[in-house]
Amino acid sequence: MSADSDFRFSEEFEELKHVGREQPCSAADLPVNRPKNRFTNILPYDHSRYKLQPVDDEEGSDYINANYVPGHNSPREFIVTQGPLHCTRDDFWRMCWESGSRAIVMLTRCVEKGREKCDRYWPYDTRPVYYGDIAVTALNESRYPDWTVTELMLCRGAEQRVLKHFHFTTWPDFGVPDPPTTLARFVRAFRERCPPDSRPVVVHCSAGVGRSGTFITLDTALQQLANHAEFIDIFGMVHAMRRERVWMVQTEQQYICIHQCLVAVLEGQDMA
Numbered sequence: 001m002s003a004d005s006d007f008r009f010s011e012e013f014e015e016l017k018h019v020g021r022e023q024p025c026s027a028a029d030l031p032v033n034r035p036k037n038r039f040t041n042i043l044p045y046d047h048s049r050y051k052l053q054p055v056d057d058e059e060g061s062d063y064i065n066a067n068y069v070p071g072h073n074s075p076r077e078f079i080v081t082q083g084p085l086h087c088t089r090d091d092f093w094r095m096c097w098e099s100g101s102r103a104i105v106m107l108t109r110c111v112e113k114g115r116e117k118c119d120r121y122w123p124y125d126t127r128p129v130y131y132g133d134i135a136v137t138a139l140n141e142s143r144y145p146d147w148t149v150t151e152l153m154l155c156r157g158a159e160q161r162v163l164k165h166f167h168f169t170t171w172p173d174f175g176v177p178d179p180p181t182t183l184a185r186f187v188r189a190f191r192e193r194c195p196p197d198s199r200p201v202v203v204h205c206s207a208g209v210g211r212s213g214t215f216i217t218l219d220t221a222l223q224q225l226a227n228h229a230e231f232i233d234i235f236g237m238v239h240a241m242r243r244e245r246v247w248m249v250q251t252e253q254q255y256i257c258i259h260q261c262l263v264a265v266l267e268g269q270d271m272a
């Protein structure tokens with residue numbers, strides 16, 4: 001595929017360009033919801049968007065820029081969303097609570113090259129912080145060279161729940177981790193620590209398309225590999241994801257990185 005400067009990769013990736021783009025995003029386009037979108041051209045398709053429990057008949061109260069996306073284990077394994085904005089971070093926590101999610105995967109830093117890519121939506125220290133009517137408390141934090149895992153306790157009314165925050169901190173926007181196998185090791189670390197239940201995993205980056213799509217595709221492919229699949233159809237996976245959310249796996253380099261990680265795992269190289 002990589003012969004003639006990745007010619008076959010380019011051809012295959014090009015075929016994905018228009019997949020899903022005919023589908024409507026009418027909720028995202030409502031005037032009341034426009035300020036809730038980080039990027040004007042990264043909008044959730046109506047048919048797969050995550051719906052918050054509406055507040056009375058308040059128009060737009062069910063809206064967040066997020067879509068259900070399939071994984072290896074279920075057709076709605078992931079909820080993929082943009083990096084929360086200051087004005088949508090309470091909605092983000094409401095989504096985490098109402099979906100019953102037990103894990104958040106964050107694939108961007110809050111600030112990259114001087115640009116804000118994501119709001120700092122979780123506490124800096126162990127004091128409880130309220131986001132709407134949800135109190136979030138950091139219980140403990142484990143820092144590694146390329147990622148940090150934080151255990152968060154969420155309280156809403158009399159109920160409380162522990163949720164794990166997996167933050168990959170060295171993935172440049174529009175690019176790939178260096179070396180790409182760092183991503184395969186993060187996916188493995190996530191799977192080893194992710195609660196084994198069937199609840200959705202919330203995944204986000206800045207726009208919630210490029211790095212998020214790359215992470216999910218590799219996670220799905222590595223589980224198929226572990227289950228001794230004879231063929232792993234990366235094109236088919238990205239095609240299926242792009243029907244649910246726009247631009248999933250944004251750049252050709254990210255598309256190639258998925259293949260490189262799979263080869264590295266198959267060859268057992270650099271996966272200590």
Ligand SMILES: CCOC(=O)C(CCNC(=O)OC(C)(C)C)(Cc1ccc(NS(=O)(=O)O)cc1)C(=O)OCC
Binds near residue numbers: 206250
């Ligand atoms: C509103 C205008 O659109 C945009 O800002 C973005 C980014 C545009 N920049 C861009 O594509 O840069 C390169 C040419 C270097 C790749 C919004 C954006 C921002 C960050 C990402 N990464 S992610 O956080 O990993 O998803 C993806 C898209 C956009 O819409 O891109 C087209 C899909």
